[in-house]
Amino acid sequence: MEVGIIVKHKPDFQLFFITLCLVAFGLVMVYSSSMVYALQVVGSSSSYFFRHQLLSAGIGLTGMFILMNVPPAFFNKHARKITLVILLCLILVLIPHVGHQSQNVRRWLGPPSLLFQPSEFSLLTILIYASYIFAKRRDQIHSFKKGVIPPFLMIGLQTFLILKEPDMGTSMLLLLSGLAVMFAAGIRFRHMAVLAAFLVPVLFLFIYMQRYRAQRLLVFLHPFSPKYANQGGYQLIQSFIAIYHGGWFGKGLGRGIQPFGYLPVPHADFIFAVIVEELGLVGAFAVLLAFSFFIWRGMKIATSLEDRFSSLLAIGIVSMITWGVIINVGAVSGLLPVTGIPLPFISYGGTALIVKLWSVGILLSLSRYTRPLSLHGVEREASPIDFESMKMKQKRMRARRQNNQQSAKRS
Known part of the structure; x- marks a missing residue:
């Protein structure tokens, strides 16, 4: 198609x-x-x-x-x-x-x-x-x-x-x-x-x-x-130290020691080590969870x-x-x-x-x-042709209900 x-x-x-x-x-x-x-x-x-x-x-x-x-x-x-x-x-x-x-x-x-x-x-x-x-x-x-x-x-x-x-x-x-x-x-x-x-x-x-x-x-x-x-191996060792010191909840944002000249160029490729040190394993897991959600949405689109x-x-x-x-x-x-x-x-x-x-x-x-298209907040998995036919059915159903209501009033 x-x-x-x-x-x-x-x-x-x-x-x-x-x-x-x-x-x-x-x-x-x-x-x-x-x-x-x-x-x-x-x-x-x-x-x-x-x-x-x-x-x-x-x-x-x-x-x-x-x-x-x-x-x-x-x-x-x-x-x-x-x-x-x-x-x-x-x-x-x-x-x-x-x-x-x-x-x-x-x-x-x-x-x-x-x-x-x-x-x-x-x-x-x-x-x-x-x-x-x-x-x-x-x-x-x-x-x-x-x-x-x-x-x-x-x-x-x-x-x-x-x-x-x-x-x-x-x-x-x-x-x-x-x-x-x-x-x-x-x-x-x-x-x-x-x-x-x-x-x-x-x-x-x-x-x-x-x-x-x-x-x-x-x-x-x-x-x-x-x-x-x-x-x-110095950069990798400093990364290990940052991960070890981070623990579960980290030292706090901006309170890590690796950016103070220990980890070379900490804001570039090894920024994840700083994340673990300052936000802990919980923060690192949250970042990986965000990426997982991104990947899931991307594959759903694909x-x-x-x-x-x-x-x-x-x-x-x-x-x-x-x-x-x-x-x-x-x-x-x-x-x-x-x-x-x-x-x-x-x-x-x-x-x-x-x-x-x-x-x-x-x-x-x-x-x-x-x-997948959205109609009134309900996600559909139908093709565009089915989607159009569904809208036509809804119009016919609304018209039928209106006719029934009018008939009920007359009676």
């Missing part, structure tokens, strides 16, 4: 509300965790990072409101163009004197006051492209040559360009999100096995090509080793869409947020190697926050074309 046939309705309010709650909580935690860092390291006011994050939240929310009113057909129609623009930006980043470099890392484009990371935008555009290809080539999905290779090549190319920046975390998130769309599209299990057999050796090759990546893996396995405790492109795109966006939470929390708690993935909506990072909010805007737009 095409998107245009489905009756348009209001976006998913629950998804909208939980997103605003996560962003608001993130702003509070960025301020709480970055006050001392802003004063001691940056030499600015205590609200320096908070103000920057607030500006990014404003841009992200504005884009979210705009995108939630853009029909999914627009992204389906312009999927190739959007992907090519971001692909060009990823190439420009790697060109000397064009891409902005900081500490041997080249990830940014634009003037110094308006820098942005194309790799963050590629997370969204690759999902749009993959959804477009798998929706268009639905009849070829079981063909490895025609249905699997073309979208995988685009995913692989963008992953490779991001690895060259280098940015292992974002490339991993892009690859996992893209594979989630491929799996949801229904590619054969043996084709997934072939891709896995190819990707695993390549992944380990990229890890051991750079010494710091291999060291991260060793630090993950032996964080308390004397060889790593004061170097690569499974209620009849248009294949829209459904795959919704699954891709939800998987991007899901993998972001899993990888970040796993790294902070020592269950996964540290990869530099921010906690969605909460960690400090302008481009990352903007892209996540714009992704939610698209997801809210998709939610306006789902099968």
